[in-house]
Amino acid sequence: MSIIGQNIPHDSAKGHVTGESVFIDDMPFAKNELMVDFLGSPFAHAELISVDTSEAEKIDGIIGLFTYKDLNGINKFGPIIQDEHLLVEHLATFIGEPIVVIAGENKQAIEKAKKAIKLNMKELEPIFSIDEAIKKEQFIGIPRTIKTGDVESAFKTSEHVLEGTFIIGGQEQFYLESQASLAYPGENNSLVIHCSTQHPSEIVQVAASILGLNQNQVICITKRMGGGFGGKESQACHYAVMAGLVALKTKRPARIILTKDVDMQVTGKRHPFQNNYKVGFDSNGQINALKVDLFSNGGAAADLSTSILERAMLHSDSAYYIPNMEVHGKICRTNLPPNTAFRGFGGPQGTLNTENIIEEIANYLKKDSYEIRRLNCYGIDERNVTHYGKVFYNNVLPEIFDELHKKSDYKERFDSIKEFNSNSKTHLKGISLSPVKFGISFTTKFLNQGSALVNIYLDGSVQVSTGGTEMGQGLNTKIRQIVADEFSIDYENIRIMDTSTEKNNNTSPTAASSGTDINGSAAVLACTAIRDRLADFAAQHFSSPEEGIVKSKNNIVFKDNYVFDDRKPHKKISFKDLIPLAYRERVNLGERAFYQTPGVDFNRETGKGNPFLYFTNGAAVSEVLIDKFTGELKILRADILIDIGQSINLGIDRGQVIGGFIQGAGWLTSEELKYTDKGYLLSHSPTTYKIPNITDMPDIFNVEFFKNEENTVNVKKSKAVGEPPLLLGISVWTAVKHDLSFVSKNRVTLNTPATNEEIVMRIAEFE
Ligand code: MTE
Ligand code: QUE
Ligand code: MOS
Numbered sequence: 001m002s003i004i005g006q007n008i009p010h011d012s013a014k015g016h017v018t019g020e021s022v023f024i025d026d027m028p029f030a031k032n033e034l035m036v037d038f039l040g041s042p043f044a045h046a047e048l049i050s051v052d053t054s055e056a057e058k059i060d061g062i063i064g065l066f067t068y069k070d071l072n073g074i075n076k077f078g079p080i081i082q083d084e085h086l087l088v089e090h091l092a093t094f095i096g097e098p099i100v101v102i103a104g105e106n107k108q109a110i111e112k113a114k115k116a117i118k119l120n121m122k123e124l125e126p127i128f129s130i131d132e133a134i135k136k137e138q139f140i141g142i143p144r145t146i147k148t149g150d151v152e153s154a155f156k157t158s159e160h161v162l163e164g165t166f167i168i169g170g171q172e173q174f175y176l177e178s179q180a181s182l183a184y185p186g187e188n189n190s191l192v193i194h195c196s197t198q199h200p201s202e203i204v205q206v207a208a209s210i211l212g213l214n215q216n217q218v219i220c221i222t223k224r225m226g227g228g229f230g231g232k233e234s235q236a237c238h239y240a241v242m243a244g245l246v247a248l249k250t251k252r253p254a255r256i257i258l259t260k261d262v263d264m265q266v267t268g269k270r271h272p273f274q275n276n277y278k279v280g281f282d283s284n285g286q287i288n289a290l291k292v293d294l295f296s297n298g299g300a301a302a303d304l305s306t307s308i309l310e311r312a313m314l315h316s317d318s319a320y321y322i323p324n325m326e327v328h329g330k331i332c333r334t335n336l337p338p339n340t341a342f343r344g345f346g347g348p349q350g351t352l353n354t355e356n357i358i359e360e361i362a363n364y365l366k367k368d369s370y371e372i373r374r375l376n377c378y379g380i381d382e383r384n385v386t387h388y389g390k391v392f393y394n395n396v397l398p399e400i401f402d403e404l405h406k407k408s409d410y411k412e413r414f415d416s417i418k419e420f421n422s423n424s425k426t427h428l429k430g431i432s433l434s435p436v437k438f439g440i441s442f443t444t445k446f447l448n449q450g451s452a453l454v455n456i457y458l459d460g461s462v463q464v465s466t467g468g469t470e471m472g473q474g475l476n477t478k479i480r481q482i483v484a485d486e487f488s489i490d491y492e493n494i495r496i497m498d499t500s501t502e503k504n505n506n507t508s509p510t511a512a513s514s515g516t517d518i519n520g521s522a523a524v525l526a527c528t529a530i531r532d533r534l535a536d537f538a539a540q541h542f543s544s545p546e547e548g549i550v551k552s553k554n555n556i557v558f559k560d561n562y563v564f565d566d567r568k569p570h571k572k573i574s575f576k577d578l579i580p581l582a583y584r585e586r587v588n589l590g591e592r593a594f595y596q597t598p599g600v601d602f603n604r605e606t607g608k609g610n611p612f613l614y615f616t617n618g619a620a621v622s623e624v625l626i627d628k629f630t631g632e633l634k635i636l637r638a639d640i641l642i643d644i645g646q647s648i649n650l651g652i653d654r655g656q657v658i659g660g661f662i663q664g665a666g667w668l669t670s671e672e673l674k675y676t677d678k679g680y681l682l683s684h685s686p687t688t689y690k691i692p693n694i695t696d697m698p699d700i701f702n703v704e705f706f707k708n709e710e711n712t713v714n715v716k717k718s719k720a721v722g723e724p725p726l727l728l729g730i731s732v733w734t735a736v737k738h739d740l741s742f743v744s745k746n747r748v749t750l751n752t753p754a755t756n757e758e759i760v761m762r763i764a765e766f767e
Contacts, residue, residue, distance in 0.1 A: 003484045003491055004716050007651040011470070011477040011496065012224065023226050024180035024196050025257045034063055036239075036246050036256035037110045039100045039117050040266060041092035044335035044679035045126035048088050051100060052118040059116060061109030064250055066101040071245070072212030079202065079234045081141065081302035084338065086210050086241055092121065093300035094337045095679050096266035098238065103246040103254060126335035128679055130274040130295045133332035140298045140331040141306045146313050146607035148387045149324030151280075154289035158280025162364060166277065166356050167751040168349050170297070171270035171667040172683075173342055174691050175471075177226025178263040181240040182255045183247035190217045191244050196225045197236035198469050199509035204501050206237050207244045218244070223498045228471035229663075230341030233509045234303055235267050264684040268340035269673065271296040271308055273349045279357050280324075285365055285372035289324040292316055292353060296339070296346075298331040303338040304345075305331045310443055310604075312346035314388060314611060318354040319397050319435035320376040321383040335679055341511060343663065343726045347438055352668070352730050352752070355434050359737045363748055368414060369738065370433050374401050377435070389608040392615065396643050397435060400619050400706055404433065407704070408621040408639035417623070421742045429636070430739025431623045434731035436642070438724040439612035440513055440714075441600045447508040448597035448613075450518030454483065454526040455590040458583055460576035462487070464526075465497040467507025468519035473722055474652035475515045481648055482520045482716060486527035488558040489575050504592075513616070513720035516648065518595060520715040526593035531558060537582045538563050542571060616719045618642030618706070620661060620728035622698070624735040628743075628763055631756035633669055633736065637700040640728055645711035645719035657703055657725040664729020666692040668752045669736065743767055 015021035041048075053065040068075045068087040078084045088099045100117055104110040127133050155161055181195040191213070195203050200220035208215045220240070225232055239256045246254035258266075273296050280289035294312055298305040309329045316327045358376075362369035377397050378384055384392045405411070410433065417429045442448050452466040464483050470476045476496040484491045497503070508518065535556040542565035543551040555565045564572035573581075583589060602611035619641055625634045640657060647653045670690040674682040683689040711717055733754055740748045740759075744766035751758070 003481050005647055005650060006481070008477055008481060008491060008649055010474050010652060011480065022223060023177050024182050024194055027182055027194065030253040033253040033255060034103045034105065034246055034250060035107060035110060036243050036254045037102045038098040038242060039102065039114050040096035040098050041088060042095065042119070043092060043121060043123050044095050045124040046092045047122040047124060048090055048092055048099065049120040049122060053100060055118070056113040056116040059109050059112050061105040062102070062113050063105060064103040064246060065113065065117070066245060066249065067099065070249070071210055073210045075210060077206045077209060078302055079304055080306055084301045086238060094335050096262070096337065101242045101245055103250060126679055128334050128336060128675065130272070130297050130332045133334055134295065138333040140302050140333045144309060144313060144329040145327065146388055147326040148389070151289045151291045151324045151326045154324035155278065155280045158288045159282045160364065161278065161280045162360055163278045164360065164749070166275045166353055168273040168275070168352060169752050170272040170339065170673050171342055171671050172264055172673065172689060173229040173231030173269065175225065175227030175229055175231055178258040178260055179232070179236055179239045179267065180257045181236070181243040182253065183240070183243035184253050185247040185251050189213060189248065191247060192219045192221065193240050193244055194221045194223070195236055195240040196232060197222055197240065198225070198228045198233045198471060198511055199236070200469065200499055200501050201467070201505070201507045202234065202237055202509065203240045207241045210241050211244055211248055219500060219502045221498050221500045222469045225469065225471040229343050230345065230511065231267060232471070233341040233511050235340050261684050264689070265681050266337055268299055268303060268338045270342035270667065271298065271305065271339040271346065271349065273312070273353070275353045277353065277357055279361065281361055283365065285361050285367055285375055287320065287322050287376050290322045290357070291326045292328070294327065294329040294350070294353070296331050297334055297336065299334055299336040299338040301338040303340045305339065307444060308341065308346035310346070312350035314439060314443065315347040315350035316354055317387055318351045319373070319378060319437045320354065321378045322387065325387040327387065343660065344723045345512065347723065348664065348727050348730070351727055352733070355730050355734055356737070359432070359734050360747070363741050369734065370405065370410060373433060373435065377401060388602070388611065390610050390612070394614070394710055396706060396708055397437060397617050400617060400641050400643065401435065403706070404619050404621060404639060404641040407641065410621055413623060426628055428626045428628055428739045428742055429623065430735040430737070431621065432731050432734035432738045433619055433621045434728070434734050436616070436618040436724050436727040438616045438727060440517065440614055440616055440720045441597055441612045442508065442512045442514065443602055443611040445600055445602070448518065448600050449508060450522040450595045451504045451507065451592060452519060452522035452526045453503050453592045454523065454530060456530065456579055458580050460489070460493065460579045462494045463497050464494060464523055465499065465503040466519035466523060467499065467504035468515045469499050469510040471510065473515065473656060474649060475510065475519070477652060478516045478648045479520060479523055482523050483527055485716070486524060487531065487575060489561050513722035513724065515722065516718065517714055517720055518597065522593050522595040524715060525595055526591040529591045529593060530589065533587050534563070534578065534582055537585055537587050538578060539565070541573070541581065542568070614713050614719065616644060616721065616724040618724060618728060620731040622731040622735045624732060624739060626736065626739050626759055631759035631763070633756060633759065635665065635696070635698040635732055638698040639702045641704050641706050642725065642728070643706040643708045643719065644721045645708055645714065646717035647705060648716055648718045653721045654703060656721045660723070660725025661728040662692050662697065664726040665732040668729060668733035669754050672753050672755055740766065
């Protein structure tokens, strides 16, 4: 039986439970190690006139205080647009924006220093909301448009037209390990930075640039993260460079670990959106035209906002064929920490906006929203071209819709909910199905590349290193399975090495759900090259002209820890025994391979092309119960059907699906970011920011994988599973909206998150 698809426990399952797994702050302290922290701006928008560190310098245990003037390189960076400063020069643009880096021997000294530093600042008028930014024309990047057909003339011929505005809230990544880095100085101004990051190569690039080093002088090592969820894609960098700065200046190891509260206050989150829409449809609910204006709240700097907006625009079709469609997008500049990647990367916001519109149409026509969805779903041979001109191949959505509709007893439950709601005085129920069509690949072409290094040692054991990082998603386990499968040897013989820029250079972030796709594919290429050389050697080894067996590489088989010539399979040799023989014949037993995703090409100027290698599709049906008096929400049942091709690891993928669904549901129903009117985040800890917990799980939870044998485009016939399931959580919110349609005589306007508070207020307003 192949190791692919097996339920191998997560690489760190035991270590995470026993505590053996090493995170940055578990690394042993060096004798002369320094603690690093920073003093940030107390104002969301202020001029920095001067900084006086003279009193702080005198504090016992304070070793260094650094401002932008101490940087040897360029105090300018950013993943796409270089518009961020590591340390404020003259203008602070959000609360907590770092001004002074503090190096000390203990926490007490650092806390004292923070109080002793004198900041002379002049407060300026801040902007926090999308409305204010639009009014003051504060935007980041350029306005974007993607369109097909002719919406204006299509609206004229539409039977019905609905317009509205929809507000989508942000979300904190809530990884359990806060931003963390540990930097060691080396000879000749070199640095080794251990960092909890999804993007080790960015740490190297930015550290080198800001600290005035060559990139070959900096190594970034990422053993693992205690969660990333997008929050460590571009924003681990700031703290890594601070540690690097201190290590370089003091020649002592330097560690920075943010507290949860500070982390939540100063790092970016999922982008809030505010969208205007206009939709034209007929009396069956068939959509003829859709126009949306997306406005995201980018925060104070660009970060990844332009790519995130692009993905939101590319997902504004959700799962539907809309012949006339126009999507506009703008990023608003505000005085909040720069918003950043979060599982789904704009895709959830674009999809949710359209799913809200579907519920609106259903409400308006007094129909079951499922019917509207099924009717508008992309077709197989026709009605299958997206608004950006890509043909949607291998569309399994109609099958998923039908199968899940049946499996979840949707119809019966829909009818019994009507019954329940007309009888119950205290509670309301709602049900809804929402689909997922998530595009896989980075929409930025050059990021679709990966490398892997595979080395075999003389006892037949194997090491593999890739540019991918482990954040809990199980990448390491999957890579080990892939390599084991390639040589057909035991999983235990494969060891995955710490991700390091010394082994894999110029890597892409582990993001866009393509970690396994890209790095797994590169690992396959490396294994193939070695296997090819081993086969050549084995062919020689097994050849015997006297038996009429001429040397033939193509007859060599690797199977179940053995290697043989299929013309005389009984004379097999174990993989372990073959390796030292091959070594003695000077066979190269290591390979570094490179992979580039084929076929992806999207033209930003025209808004047309092929941004994705394929789509991961699925759907969820959620049934929710609301207490009319408290707004308390309970997910009674959730049924999920998702196509992830041939799963590489069923247990891990199941975990991704369940976790994603719940994380999505949390975003839309309980996680609320509350700020003061000065821009200070009030919900900056687990006590004030409510993520779902075990009691928020659906009472009945059915997760199934759709059988898709046709999928051959990706490594081991698998499909990416990391981000797509988050969008399944949208069904919980659409179910709440369905719920409220029973109490409203008119339109149900519901924003996100639909917290208990929001729900009671809506009920009060409707009744
Ligand atoms: N799962 C866990 N446990 N922890 C994480 O931080 N991040 C998600 C997803 N699943 C995450 C996770 C995000 S945002 C992405 S892009 C993918 O994992 C990245 O990993 P992959 O490409 O290897 O699936
Ligand atoms: C999805 C993603 C990312 C993306 C595009 C996607 C992503 C990411 C970038 C990106 C783009 C340009 C850069 C850069 C990164 O694009 O995670 O450094 O210069 O980092 O469709 O997840
Ligand atoms: Mo995931 S948001 O692409 O890190």
